[in-house]
Amino acid sequence: MTIWTDFGFIGSPYDTEPIPPTDQGDSLLVGRDREINEIVSRLESSTRHPTVEGPFGAGKTSLISVACYRLERAFKEGNARVNPLIPLRGEPIELNPEITIEDFQRKLFYRVAEAFKIYGDGLEATGRRVPRQKDIERWLMDPVFHTRSGGFSTPIVGISAGKGRTPSSSIAYSEFGFPRAMKDALESCFPSRAHGGFIAVVDNLELMRTSLKVRALLDVMRDNVLAQKGVRWILCGAQGVIRSAAATPRLMDRLAQPVDVEPISDDLMSEVIGRRIDAYKLRADPVTPVGPNGFWYLYDVVNRNLRTALGFADEFSFYLHRGYGSSTRKSDDLGLLEAWLSDSADGYHRAAEEWLGERDWRVFDILTHHGGTCRPCDDYQDFDYASAESLRAPIKSLREANLLTYEPDELNKRRKVASITATGWLVAYARAGYAPTLAS
Structure with missing residues (x-):
């Protein structure tokens, strides 16, 4: 049994992880309809890829997650047959100063193959050409591919004649086999921007340390990765990194101006925490360690950083449970939260x-x-x-x-x-x- 079941929750309502791409995640996102609508509109209506900027902890990853979830749901429900936009599964892709363009493409195309496996039947039902399911599954499961003396062959596309078996990680396969097969598959399924595509997210561009490194890699990506038919990108980073990295004539025709994500307005804080309490509660009357008033106070103290405020609410919950169990009276005591926060602040101050x-x-x-x-x-x-x-x-x-x-x-x-x-x-x-x- 966890402290949260003692309080009457299935888990922490103060979880600092990004909101997941689910119905529940959609219901937890508050005050972001404008940003989501702009991202979706750019994906549907522009040849340039949307970008997102904002301060740390503002919820950029969460709103992108929900935007992608809504597009996936529209496709599954049959509401996006003309130009379906389908997010790739898995965590957002992150760049780092050591990654090569070849490694980046491998990660991308592996996810594309998985997406064709998951959504192939739905895409085929719209009259689109997709790779054969058994061929995709064979590549994803089998680390070798068939070669031929006059060329090469992959489970999806074959060329020339003569047989042999070579590890799929070989240089020849990396450079010519699977990536080429995936490019052909994407261009057959999505012959133009108007036909939609898979959505790939690049998050935390600030990990490249400086915008010059970001710009250098994006410049290399411009004519292949960012120009690839059938893949729509969303690029996300801390305040200023997109504007600086994309401020070149070569990149401006590929990347849109950033959607700015500001801290959630003060008057929505009660709704933010209220929805989390409702989503995580096990019973009708859970003991809430930090309710709307207390959470707004934390949010104010940490300069409107949602992630940090959630982290402090989570820490206070452990303090409350350790000292008072699941006492409703103590959980309603804003003075106890203030006293705990003051003690914590004193410790950092003394250090x-x-x-x-x-x-x-x-x-x-x-x-x-x-x-x-x-x-x-x-x-x-x-x-x-x-x-x-x-x-x-x-x-x-x-x-x-x-x-x-x-x-x-x-x-x-x-x-x-x-x-x-x-x-x-x-x-x-x-x-x-x-x-x-x-x-x-």
């Missing part, structure tokens, strides 16, 4: 004091009252410094104390942006006398 001096704290306090973000090269006078150079030392100290991030500005690589972390906002809460510190 930071081991690293920081008066000069560092002064910079930190000013930054919290400026909304938590600054560009030291441009904003040093706001901190009463004579130059950006003199501001670097306290910024470095605050970064080492894990109160700030200090990363290249995706819109201008010659500048860096200092931003308060989730830990930093909790410390700011302690320094403000246990009150939210977000500037009005």
Whole structure:
């Protein structure tokens, strides 16, 4: 038995994982219809691939998940026969600085083969040409393929004559066999953009570390991966990375301007947590460790970061269960949540004091009252410094104390942006006398 069954839930209503592509996931998403409609509209009506940007923890992955789920549901229900858009199964694809275009294509085409296996009958019912199911299954199950002396053969497409068996991971097969078969299959099934395609998602582009690396890889992808018929892409990344990476003439005709994802508005927070409580409850009257009022308070303290607020609500639930079991009276006590949050903030504050001096704290306090973000090269006078150079030392100290991030500005690589972390906002809460510190 888990603590959640004690409280009357099937699992944590404060789960920080992205919302799943299911009916329940669709019901949990609040306040994102505008963004979803724009993504879907671009997929249906434009030859350029939609992109999504937003701050960490704003829910970008969740809204893409739900958008794809709605398109898949429309196809299954027979409402998207002319230009079906079907999401590939599995987690979003992530790029990294070490990946090659060949490795990326292999991952993509393997998922495409799985999608043809799953949706082939439905696509064939619309009059489309699809690979034979038994051939796809044979490739997915068998690590070898048949070669012939005058060329090669795959389970889907065969060329030339003479027999042999070669591992499917061989260079010849990687370069000419399976990828070519998948390209032919995609172009036969989806001969133009107007015929729809499979949806592939590339998430967390910020993992490429700088937009220059993102741009370099996207530039390589432009004429093959991003131009592949039958595959519609959604590219997603942190604030600024798409605009910076796609700001070239070569990429602008492939990638649309980003759909901006802002933090969910304050007036929807009660609905956000209310839907989660309803979705996860085992009984009619569960004990809710953090209800709508308490959750809004957490959301305010951590500067409107939904993922961080959910994480703190989850931690408080363990504290409540450890100290008070499944007491309804204690779960309704907002004062207990505030006391726990204050103790947690004090712990982080004391740890930071081991690293920081008066000069560092002064910079930190000013930054919290400026909304938590600054560009030291441009904003040093706001901190009463004579130059950006003199501001670097306290910024470095605050970064080492894990109160700030200090990363290249995706819109201008010659500048860096200092931003308060989730830990930093909790410390700011302690320094403000246990009150939210977000500037009005």
